[in-house]
Amino acid sequence: MAVKNRNEAERMASSSGGTFIALAKEIISQSGVVFGAVFDENWEVKHTYAETLEGIKHMMGSKYLQSRIENNYQETEKFLKEGRKVLFTGTPCQIAGLHKFLRKEYPNLLSVDILCHGVPSPGVWRKYLAEISHKVIRSENCKNLKTSCTYQPIINDIEFRNKELKGWNQYSFVIKGKSSITDDNNTILYSETHNMNTYMKGFLADIYLRPCCYNCKCKNGVSHSDLTIADFWGVGRLMVDFDDDKGTGLVLINTKKGKKFFDYLNMESRSSNLADVKIMNKGFNEHILEHPKRNVFFECLGRGDNMKDTVEKILYIPIYKIFWTKIKNKIKRIVSINR
Template sequence: MKEKRNKQTVIEGVAPGMCTGCSACINICPRKALSFTADRFGYFVPAIDQDKCDHCGLCHRVCPAINLPRRQHSRAPALFAFAAKDTDLLRKSASGGAFGVMAEHVLAQGGCVAGCAWKKDWSSSLKAAAEEKEPKASAAVSEAPLKPVAAHVIVDNKEDLALLHKSKYLQSYMGTVFSEIAALLRKGRKVLFSGCPCQVAGLRSFLRKDYDGLICIDLLCAYTPSQEFFARYVKETFPELPASYEFRNKTAGKWQTYAVKVGFASGRTIAVPNSANTYQLAFNRRVMMPPHCIQCRYHTLPRYGDLTIGDFWGINKRDPRLDCKQGISAVLVNSRKGKIFLESLPADHIRLLEAKPLVWLGGNGAAFKGMQHSSSPGTQVFYSLISKTSFQEAAETALAVYSGKDVTPLQGRRCLHVTGTGISFKFQPKFWEQHFIRGAAFLFSGDAAAGARACIALEQATVSGREYVLCVKCRIATDSEQVDFYLTDRKNKREQLVLTHPVAAEDRSGAAGLCVKFRAENAYDSLMLKGSQLTGNLAYIAFEEITLIEYRDDPYETNATPEQSSEKISGRIKDFLAKRLHWQR
């Protein structure tokens, strides 16, 4: 039977600011109706040719931002400290050479390796990208042809593997690499794919099945700024466009005190320490973080990669006996396939492979459940200025905010987003208990807690006069007729009732998907519950997800006034919340 062709496309379904540019939708489209374009800040996003689209719904189905792939790997993976034996490979690697050893092993077996590489004509691409100096604020996407400076490519020999080494702190252009990988896998070739967690999730969504010959490595990443930001930085900083650029060079600096190395066509090279590199400072202090990275859904355990690799920051303090001068990699073994692959690596290529406690990973990559990438206080300033002024001025102004030199109150779009075991309330133990059961955070109270309060801190305080949307997915068991949610300022002891949920007499332990739009009366720093409303035997609220976001149609918008906000939540945001949290209103 022919499938009905009236389904939603990815363009209509993905929430504003949530597209990661993974390319799953573009590669799955049988009619080639989707292609990459750039939004007004240079991030790669899909564009649709309506004349070619037959609304089959495939792009919508494979988009990980709409339909998050099922997590099948370990929630408590084994953690290893890794260092390659080959000193030349260590020098070429960002940390301990884990990727290099793994990639060479796959090539030796006749396989292929996919990862991010500088484009061969990257210097001319830099020039073209930088010449688009000011993104058009009125245009949602760019109509100019894309000229990416870095993209995912597939290599099948050791000579070309050098292209994939080293970190590139910008968004990779994914192109048609997913389709190329699928073709190789169908031919029985082994493929090692390395990318950010969102890219690995996108690949798995696109393939829709696991292949024995596919090994996925996801990175302990922080975030990926737009290539346009990098291009503008380079043009403004260097009179002569570089022929090569290393974000992390160990000859100019050691692993933990690395510097940028820039090469020019004349043969001249310079080393730029991080303290003198505006782009690196802006990256490290997270002022360029986009909404899709702030609200990343792919980085926490369990991971999508069979293996996870990254810098093992802090290992020198945890285990002082280790030689860390040239770098140590952290390797998470997330799946059985990943374990078998790691054990198959040639022992004579490895100097160090030691199991370490998982807690040693710390906050690297924000990998633990409940952790979230946090943007800088200057992020909002950067995005408000980058379309109006030079990269240097936008970055330096944002960095001044980060350093506390500008005390103007700056608030991000998201004030709170926590799920499951990442939900942690503060309270007096004699009145409350919190337990994690089947992935939900259960908050128990009783009649004795009538005057007690339980609070969860906001990531960023609300701004007086601005509009917000509070969404809570929970199950409630109480004899009370209603449960109220408050915002509070713990220092000044101000509070505002923002949501009341009536509890029907016939449904004292029902599931609830709550959503409300309101205007903040003051600056508040916490969400609060009162114990007086959890009454009866074994009264509780089981939280699955809590989200508080500032209400704006544009996820990048920073200058909207309360008067410019719509009087009611748009249908698009309602649809997004319903799909994001699986709620029926």
């Protein structure tokens, strides 16, 4: 099912079609509890719960690193036993873990997994964030023509999937915070499209996913989620008139409970052929291949090399190979779509 949240502001603030926020608002309106991933005070990611509209806003947007699950399974069980409605969202392995922990079906639980091709190591993110913060400090000091580092960045937001700057297809990595010049807390301090950003390039090339992600055991319904939410990559080719480059989501309905809940949401939706969608979306691959130079990457990082140079070195491909791979991929896509 291809879906779009009818509230454009909410969709723009989401990574794809804004399905998460529609589900979460419904649960909150029924006095329920929503579990999801948020940034902590160090800009690392952890799971937590929210009971208010303000609280669920922080869960919006994909955060491309592993989220710490902490004691959220115990908290979920407590709310379920109290009879509260609970929406638990996370990666397929987190949802599979939740079901294993609970050991029984709860009619008041809606579990939703995101389609996931793997989570990067938090240690790599930490290293990247430190490097990028230095870059921001240097550039803000240059703008002020200061020679010493006096500006300290106050980061207010990090978006892995900003659509405002270049749209959904060309999504950007953005850091917002306090500018040294204007004092505005929401200034864009750093931005790059995903195909130019070091961290996103390494993530999308699967260089530094957690080792277990290369042999994920939780895909294809194993997580027992009621719904799966994802990006509807390829909507521009498969449903041209539905695509507005502001984000189209994909929803897979896995259970009767999931269907009942989804039907209740008033999302703009269109049926789709799953086989076509799978071709365009890496997240469906059961086995994401470990990058052949993953070990080299961690060796370089271990001896203190910087992320940018290391990722560039590992991803370097001679021009003729890029050209040849593009042609091969195009032919593969045309053949599979016309099959």
